[in-house]
Amino acid sequence: MPVDYSLYLVTDRGILKGRSLFAAVEEAIRGGVSLLQLREKNVCSRDFYHIALELKELANSCNVPLIINDRLDIALAVDADGLHVGQEDLPLEVARKLLGPDKILGYSVSNTAEAAYGEKNGADYLGAGPVYPTGSKLDTVDPIGVEVIKTIKESVSIPVVAIGGISRSNAAEVKKSGVDGLSVISAILGSPQVEENARCLKNIWRA
Amino acid sequence: MPVDYSLYLVTDRGILKGRSLFAAVEEAIRGGVSLLQLREKNVCSRDFYHIALELKELANSCNVPLIINDRLDIALAVDADGLHVGQEDLPLEVARKLLGPDKILGYSVSNTAEAAYGEKNGADYLGAGPVYPTGSKLDTVDPIGVEVIKTIKESVSIPVVAIGGISRSNAAEVKKSGVDGLSVISAILGSPQVEENARCLKNIWRA
Numbered sequence: 001m002p003v004d005y006s007l008y009l010v011t012d013r014g015i016l017k018g019r020s021l022f023a024a025v026e027e028a029i030r031g032g033v034s035l036l037q038l039r040e041k042n043v044c045s046r047d048f049y050h051i052a053l054e055l056k057e058l059a060n061s062c063n064v065p066l067i068i069n070d071r072l073d074i075a076l077a078v079d080a081d082g083l084h085v086g087q088e089d090l091p092l093e094v095a096r097k098l099l100g101p102d103k104i105l106g107y108s109v110s111n112t113a114e115a116a117y118g119e120k121n122g123a124d125y126l127g128a129g130p131v132y133p134t135g136s137k138l139d140t141v142d143p144i145g146v147e148v149i150k151t152i153k154e155s156v157s158i159p160v161v162a163i164g165g166i167s168r169s170n171a172a173e174v175k176k177s178g179v180d181g182l183s184v185i186s187a188i189l190g191s192p193q194v195e196e197n198a199r200c201l202k203n204i205w206r207a
Numbered sequence: 208m209p210v211d212y213s214l215y216l217v218t219d220r221g222i223l224k225g226r227s228l229f230a231a232v233e234e235a236i237r238g239g240v241s242l243l244q245l246r247e248k249n250v251c252s253r254d255f256y257h258i259a260l261e262l263k264e265l266a267n268s269c270n271v272p273l274i275i276n277d278r279l280d281i282a283l284a285v286d287a288d289g290l291h292v293g294q295e296d297l298p299l300e301v302a303r304k305l306l307g308p309d310k311i312l313g314y315s316v317s318n319t320a321e322a323a324y325g326e327k328n329g330a331d332y333l334g335a336g337p338v339y340p341t342g343s344k345l346d347t348v349d350p351i352g353v354e355v356i357k358t359i360k361e362s363v364s365i366p367v368v369a370i371g372g373i374s375r376s377n378a379a380e381v382k383k384s385g386v387d388g389l390s391v392i393s394a395i396l397g398s399p400q401v402e403e404n405a406r407c408l409k410n411i412w413r414a
């Protein structure tokens with residue numbers, strides 16, 4: 001079944017300020033999130049495992065695939081639908097080998113050289129960005145802008161999702177770059193109206 | 208080939224104060240370390256992977272098995288000889304399943320209930336402790352003392368290594384508890400005389 005990359009939520013419990021991750025994800029899916037990535041830092045492996053196990057049940061019951069950020073062991077342990085690796089994670093080709101051919105493997109890129117590397121070494125999709133400045137510590141590189149996103153998208157034949165600072169005010173512009181989806185954190189999880197946030201982005205995507 | 212648990216070094220780059228991990232491990236093996244565990248915290252997966260890859264080559268060239276702490280993905284990625292999990296890591300039975308039957312799997316315990324659980328759920332050996340107080344943040348439980356170590360050892364049929372605050376001044380006492388080996392960090396890595404530190408502990412073990 002082809003993956004729907006249109007609205008790709010990456011989790012961050014830090015910005016939930018105590019709100020439940022599971023309730024927020026449930027709302028987000030109701031609002032139109034089509035793909036989910038669990039991203040955890042500074043948590044022990046045991047907790048990561050239990051959160052992943054519960055999120056997988058929740059997401060899969062709504063036919064939304066669950067991707068694990070960075071941690072191949074957690075992805076394998078909960079039989080997640082896929083893994084997302086960045087430039088500081090396990091090498092892409094190592095991840096593909098251990099993950100097997102059938103799981104979704106994503107790769108973070110910020111230029112066409114990394115995109116070419118990703119396409120060649122087993123990535124199913126690319127997360128390209130950061131498009132815009134963000135407050136998130138996810139970003140280790142400067143914003144690359146919509147033009148570079150477009151160039152990356154045109155340089156490969158695998159799906160590309162844009163990430164980094166995407167909001168309802170710039171989502172239409174990002175879509176025009178030709179990408180296959182919008183990947184967001186705070187635009188959905190950053191305020192308590194999670195379902196409404198997701199629905200708004202989804203409507204912009206569909207417009 | 209049976210594993211030699213007699214002198215089990217757990218790494219901690221923090222106490223090396225800039226000294227090379229690889230040089231220190233090489234010296235430690237020359238001094239008599241028989242088993243090596245790579246323990247890394249607060250390092251990205253990419254760096255963990257590269258350190259593990261290099262340490263595996265070094266250790267295996269000296270016929271010393273390399274065990275990875277906590278991170279099953281790193282263990283799989285570098286084809287390490289084994290994995291060590293604690294109470295906050297992946298569940299033991301999940302780790303065993305993903306690691307396969309042939310790799311060494313260790314489990315941290317501090318009482319006989321955990322020891323029984325470990326023996327039943329796939330552990331090849333137990334790391335019992337902490338025996339004594341330590342400055343290390345490895346410890347989340349109070350020291351259990353040599354008597355409890357002895358009780359744990361007598362309660363299972365798999366090898367048990369003692370860990371936590373072991374030094375040349377108490378190593379003989381720990382050995383008397385009947386354990387299969389001494390697991391140490393700072394007693395070997397805590398001062399620049401790494402080879403001498405290891406040799407001294409090894410001699411106490413053999414006495």
Ligand code: NI
Pocket residue numbers: 054057
């Ligand atoms: Ni549940």
